Amino acid sequence: MRESPARRLLRVFEAFSAHHPELNLTEISQRCGLPISTTHRLVGELLRWGALERGPGGYRIGLRLWEVATLAPRGLGLRDVAWPFLEDLYLATRENVLLAVRDGTEIVFVERLSGPGAITVLTTLGRRRSLHASSAGLTLLAHAPCEVQEAVLASPLRRYTAKTIADPVRLRRTLAEIRHNGFAVCDGHMKLDAVSVAAPIEDGSGAVTAALSVVVSASTDHRRLVPAVVTAARGVSRALGAPHGKRGRRQGLAG
Missing domain, CATH: 3.30.450.40 (GAF domain)
Incomplete structure (x- = not known):
């Protein structure tokens, strides 16, 4: 069964953890098992929405995602x-x-x-x-x-x-x-x-x-x-x- 776009986005989030709060594009690609081109596109979408943000060493979870999470x-x-x-x-x-x-x-x-x-x-x-x-x-x-x-x-x-x-x-x-x-x-x-x-x-x-x-x-x-x-x-x-x-x-x- 082909993986849905939503599931691919979730895999990007799953790449991050308490021990890996900041990752570069290659690390995200490797940790979520997606091609670098697909990872680049997904990260770009999440970056524009605010779910990810740029850090000194790559990307990290953005404040927009925290704002949504507080609504739980x-x-x-x-x-x-x-x-x-x-x-x-x-x-x-x-x-x-x-x-x-x-x-x-x-x-x-x-x-x-x-x-x-x-x-x-x-x-x-x-x-x-x-x-x-x-x-x-x-x-x-x-x-x-x-x-x-x-x-x-x-x-x-x-x-x-x-x-x-x-x-x-x-x-x-x-x-x-x-x-x-x-x-x-x-x-x-x-x-x-x-x-x-x-x-x-x-x-x-x-x-x-x-x-x-x-x-x-x-x-x-x-x-x-x-x-x-x-x-x-x-x-x-x-x-x-x-x-x-x-x-x-x-x-x-x-x-």
Whole structure:
């Protein structure tokens, strides 16, 4: 079957990544598997529309594409409602405060606040990560439908550090604990020098649709962060119309 023009344009976008944010024409052609002449034409069209822009070393994603992406209803409405709570949590901790949603079997970060003294995190807005390797991801996975949980449990679990949960049996048990406790803690799962705490955010139907997390240095006593993170997440939930007093639905897999 012949590839559609739209699919070819999408392949150009797929050539870019967090590790390759800027590419020249030859690199784009090689990474998306298209002839250089076709790549030149597609890049020109995207450049004129604003989806790509010129950088010092080639081409990069343009602001026009970011403007369109901000219209995504899940991210836009959620960020607007959650912002005051994220800001309060940041002012109280001066640490990395993150807001994330689940897309299939991956986590996508849609907002982040970070101070100059906060530990460096491997997260940027729009960045996708595995669900099993962060507190926010584990929180979303713990409250995901059974079929999503089973898909993750059956897939290869990437080990980011020696502490990453890469055993399906242990992961299943951890998800049950998160549902029971109402929050998740990851100590060195993504970076050995970082620990994160996350809590679920519910929408008006009581379903967990997002997660709020704080990432701090591993030397920090993360236990003191749990009440603040849980309280902030419940505040966002109430603002979204979650049932009053709801403390997280124990849905999905049994422990």
